[in-house]
Amino acid sequence: MGQLERIGVSLDKNLLLTFDTLISKQGYQSRSEAIRNLIRQQLSQRRLSDPKTKAVAAVFMVYDHHATKLSDRLIDLQHCVPAKRGPSHLLQVISSLHVHLNEHDCLEVVVLRGRVSEINSMAENILSLKGVKLGRINLLATEPA
Amino acid sequence: MGQLERIGVSLDKNLLLTFDTLISKQGYQSRSEAIRNLIRQQLSQRRLSDPKTKAVAAVFMVYDHHATKLSDRLIDLQHCVPAKRGPSHLLQVISSLHVHLNEHDCLEVVVLRGRVSEINSMAENILSLKGVKLGRINLLATEPA
Amino acid sequence: MGQLERIGVSLDKNLLLTFDTLISKQGYQSRSEAIRNLIRQQLSQRRLSDPKTKAVAAVFMVYDHHATKLSDRLIDLQHCVPAKRGPSHLLQVISSLHVHLNEHDCLEVVVLRGRVSEINSMAENILSLKGVKLGRINLLATEPA
Amino acid sequence: MGQLERIGVSLDKNLLLTFDTLISKQGYQSRSEAIRNLIRQQLSQRRLSDPKTKAVAAVFMVYDHHATKLSDRLIDLQHCVPAKRGPSHLLQVISSLHVHLNEHDCLEVVVLRGRVSEINSMAENILSLKGVKLGRINLLATEPA
Numbered sequence: 001m002g003q004l005e006r007i008g009v010s011l012d013k014n015l016l017l018t019f020d021t022l023i024s025k026q027g028y029q030s031r032s033e034a035i036r037n038l039i040r041q042q043l044s045q046r047r048l049s050d051p052k053t054k055a056v057a058a059v060f061m062v063y064d065h066h067a068t069k070l071s072d073r074l075i076d077l078q079h080c081v082p083a084k085r086g087p088s089h090l091l092q093v094i095s096s097l098h099v100h101l102n103e104h105d106c107l108e109v110v111v112l113r114g115r116v117s118e119i120n121s122m123a124e125n126i127l128s129l130k131g132v133k134l135g136r137i138n139l140l141a142t143e144p145a
Numbered sequence: 146m147g148q149l150e151r152i153g154v155s156l157d158k159n160l161l162l163t164f165d166t167l168i169s170k171q172g173y174q175s176r177s178e179a180i181r182n183l184i185r186q187q188l189s190q191r192r193l194s195d196p197k198t199k200a201v202a203a204v205f206m207v208y209d210h211h212a213t214k215l216s217d218r219l220i221d222l223q224h225c226v227p228a229k230r231g232p233s234h235l236l237q238v239i240s241s242l243h244v245h246l247n248e249h250d251c252l253e254v255v256v257l258r259g260r261v262s263e264i265n266s267m268a269e270n271i272l273s274l275k276g277v278k279l280g281r282i283n284l285l286a287t288e289p290a
Numbered sequence: 291m292g293q294l295e296r297i298g299v300s301l302d303k304n305l306l307l308t309f310d311t312l313i314s315k316q317g318y319q320s321r322s323e324a325i326r327n328l329i330r331q332q333l334s335q336r337r338l339s340d341p342k343t344k345a346v347a348a349v350f351m352v353y354d355h356h357a358t359k360l361s362d363r364l365i366d367l368q369h370c371v372p373a374k375r376g377p378s379h380l381l382q383v384i385s386s387l388h389v390h391l392n393e394h395d396c397l398e399v400v401v402l403r404g405r406v407s408e409i410n411s412m413a414e415n416i417l418s419l420k421g422v423k424l425g426r427i428n429l430l431a432t433e434p435a
Numbered sequence: 436m437g438q439l440e441r442i443g444v445s446l447d448k449n450l451l452l453t454f455d456t457l458i459s460k461q462g463y464q465s466r467s468e469a470i471r472n473l474i475r476q477q478l479s480q481r482r483l484s485d486p487k488t489k490a491v492a493a494v495f496m497v498y499d500h501h502a503t504k505l506s507d508r509l510i511d512l513q514h515c516v517p518a519k520r521g522p523s524h525l526l527q528v529i530s531s532l533h534v535h536l537n538e539h540d541c542l543e544v545v546v547l548r549g550r551v552s553e554i555n556s557m558a559e560n561i562l563s564l565k566g567v568k569l570g571r572i573n574l575l576a577t578e579p580a
Contacts, residue, residue, distance in 0.1 A: 009177045011184070013148045019184050022191065027238045027563040034155045037562070038183040039164050040569050046167065049410070058495045058535065058544050060573050096533035100548055101491065101577060109493050109544050111534055120339070121240070127472070128462040134475050137396070138495045138571050142536060153393040173416040175398065182417070185424050194486070194555070201391065203399050205348045205428045242387035244401055246432060254348050254399050256389055265484070272327070279330050283350045283426050286392060293448040299467045303438045310472050312481065320497040322444045329454050331448070336457065422489070 007034075023027075048140035051117035056094075057139045059110045059123045066104065067131020074108065077126060091118045105133070154180075192286035196262035201239075202284045204255045204268045211249065212276020219253065222271060236263045250278070258287075298324075318428060337431035341407035346362045346384075347429045349400045355420020356394065364398065381408040394425070403432075444470075482576035491529075492574045494545045494558045495513035501539065502566020509543065512561060526553045540568070550578075 023034040047053045063070055091114035099107040110126065112119050116139060127135035169181040192198045208215055236259035244252040255271065257264050261284060272280035313324040337343045372407055381404035389397040400416060402409050406429060417425035451577060458469040461532035482488045497507055534542040547554050551574060562570035 005153050005158050005161050006153050006155045007161065007176060008151050009154055009180050010151045010183050011177065013150050015181065015184060015188075016150050016152065022188060023563070024239050026559040029563075029565060031152060031568055032156065033565060034563070035154050035180060035183075036156050036160065037568070038158060038180075038187060038456070039569075042183060043160075043163055043167060045567055051339070051341075056497075056534075056542055058493060058573070060575070061494045062491075062575055062577070089279055096536050097530060097534060097544060097546065099491075099530050105577075107546065107575075109532060109546065110543065111532065111544065114535050124461040128464075128469070130464060130468060132472070134472075134479055136573050136575065138493070138573050140495070140497055140542075140569050142497070142540075142569065160354070167420070171414040174420060175419075178420060179418070180368065180423070182425075189424055196484070196486075201352075201389075201397055203348060203350045203428070205430070207346075207430055207432070238388060240389050242385060242401065244346075244384050244398060250432075251429075252346055252401065254387060254401065256387065256397065256399065270315040273313070273319075273324070275319060275323060277327070278325075279334055279430050281428050281430065283428050285350070285352055285397075285424050287395075288350070294445050295448050295451050296443050297451065297466060298441050299444055299470050300441045301438050301467065301471050303440050305471065305474060305478075306440050306442065308478055321442060322446065324445050325444050325470060325473075326450065328470075328477060329450060332449075332473060333453055336480060338576045392514060 012064040025035075031046035045119065048116055048139050051115065051120075053116050053141050054114070055117045055119060055141050056079045056137045057114075057123065057137055059109075059137050060107070060124050061111060061127060061132050062101065062105050062107055063129070063132045064104050065100075065131075070129055070131040073124070073129055076111075077122075091115070091122060094126045124128050149241035166250055167237045188284040193261055194282050196260065196265075198286050199259070199262060200261050200284045201259045201287050202259075202264045202268065202282055204257060204271050204280065204282050205252070206272060206277050207246065207250050207252050208277045208278075209249050210245075212274075215276040218274055219255075219271070221226070222267075222274075224230060230244050231263075236260070238267075301321075314352065321333060334431040338406055341405065341410075343406050343431050344427045345406050345409060345431050346403070346426055347392075347402045347404075347409045347413065349396070349416050349427050351398050351400075351417060351422050352395050353419070353422045355390075355396045356393050357419075360419055360421040361421055362384050364416065367412075367419075380382065381405070382414035383412075383414060436532035447510050459476050475508065478504045479576040479578065483551055484576050486550065486555075488551050488576050489549070490551050490554060490574045492547045492549075492558065492572055494547060494561050494570065495542070495570050496562060496567050498543075498567045499539050499565070500535075500541045500566075503563075505564055505566040508564055509545075512557075512564075526550070526557060571577050 025033065028034040034085065049057060094111045094113055096111065097109040103105050112122060119139065122138040170175065171181040193200060210216065237257065239256045239258055241253060241255040246252050257267060263285065268282040297310060309382065319326040350392065382402065384401045384403055386398060386400040391397050402412060407430065413427040458466065463469040483490060489538050492554055500506065527547065529546045531543060532546045546555060554574065558572040
């Protein structure tokens with residue numbers, strides 16, 4: 001973290017009270033911390049609307065592990081990225097996490113890094129694999145803010 | 146607006162610079178105004194996760210005005226609410242706005258007021274009408290904050 | 291609506307039962323209607339991720355009507371669009387709807403038409419006006435699908 | 436997967452063409468697979484609006500690993516859950532994944548299981564820890580559908 005600045009914010013007493021109640025329930029130790037997070041979320045959200053922004057993403061999916069060869073194809077998809085696009089390419093699968101949910105279903109979280117547009121298209125490829133039942137993708141902008 | 150309070154917020158210089166750039170682009174005249182809006186949005190968002198919260202909603206839909214009797218059914222649906230549920234009931238259609246988009250399609254915005262759960266179920270009824278092609282619902286919590 | 295085609299979809303019996311229960315509760319008269327709507331929503335959602343897509347939007351805001359001159363500035367903002375950008379420009383405010391919520395607050399829905407990026411920047415300008423307390427923007431892609 | 440049923444869906448030729456183009460780009464091997472996924476997503480989404488629904492979630496956050504003791508507090512928070520609430524309690528941290536993003540920042544994904552309301556409040560506690568810069572929570576309903 002760089003140099004700190006202190007700014008003044010004026011707001012309605014009732015709004016402040018309600019906000020204080022919420023953030024203490026959420027576990028924040030200071031208003032500054034809570035407000036910084038609101039600001040960062042908004043900046044991140046806004047940058048993500050540009051397909052060229054660099055981001056990190058978690059593709060989050062539930063799949064049937066009996067689906068023939070899904071695990072193999074997932075691993076292929078994850079590993080073929082640098083091969084297919086060359087080592088200098090931005091899109092990278094960084095890591096993945098696997099959880100057994102029940103006798104049929106697994107949860108897998110795949111962490112990707114790249115431009116928003118590339119991540120989205122990679123995520124669509126993952127979520128369209130046969131046997132994937134539910135999926136979602138979460139993006140966070142990582143460029144300097 | 147009630148009584149104003151002034152609080153201090155400390156944050157990283159770079160974060161502040163990026164935020165200042167964003168809000169000036171958005172047209173805000175002061176940081177306080179922008180931060181108040183972030184706070185209000187978050188409080189509203191959070192209250193909406195409780196199905197019993199009182200809210201106001203805009204159901205926003207595109208429909209084919211050639212669809213037989215859709216307009217009639219929309220009007221029925223809007224007018225039957227108090228009748229069916231009694232005049233004291235919370236769910237109300239307040240107003241609606243109609244726009245011709247092209248030779249086939251109209252846009253209609255219906256403003257509703259009620260509990261989150263009631264609004265959602267009314268909105269689903271509207272969006273499922275034959276001829277409605279696209280729809281979305283926007284909720285804002287109106288309870289004191 | 292153009293020519294109809296009929297396709298076959300195979301799905302798990304339990305999934306179908308749950309879906310049938312949901313759509314009958316939502317008021318759909320046929321599965322085809324419900325599935326068409328899911329497809330249209332997804333196509334619209336996807337097109338909206340491109341800033342150049344033509345869309346229609348409803349900017350939905352709650353504001354304090356005591357805020358000096360907010361109504362005037364809202365009207366200015368709505369009317370200056372074609373003037374500032376020339377009559378051939380795509381961004382247009384089509385219509386707006388105003389509702390009195392209580393002694394302080396009004397709800398206003400402004401319907402805009404234009405490219406996603408232009409709509410978003412116009413919406414930000416509206417939502418940053420002094421006195422606007424809460425706002426949200428809803429986009430629907432209108433390009434042929 | 437249980438017993439399969441086959442249903443017929445009628446839709447506009449142009450809508451079908453656009454859908455086919457999209458799903459082939461996404462990598463789907465059949466329309467049925469793509470439509471099943473749309474249906475499952477909608478059912479999951481709808482169930483999540485009930486705070487009592489059982490779900491699995493990934494809390495996804497970026498944090499500054501220099502923040503004193505954040506890692507310790509994260510681990511505490513994850514481990515104290517069953518202790519504080521008793522072994523029979525539904526809320527469980529299942530697993531977590533840690534990625535180094537750069538010299539300052541780490542990404543952590545924490546997979547939780549429980550009721551929607553419990554998961555949300557646990558997630559808020561995690562995201563409010565000092566040093567957490569950005570966070571997001573993803574929920575998927577796991578109850579039978």
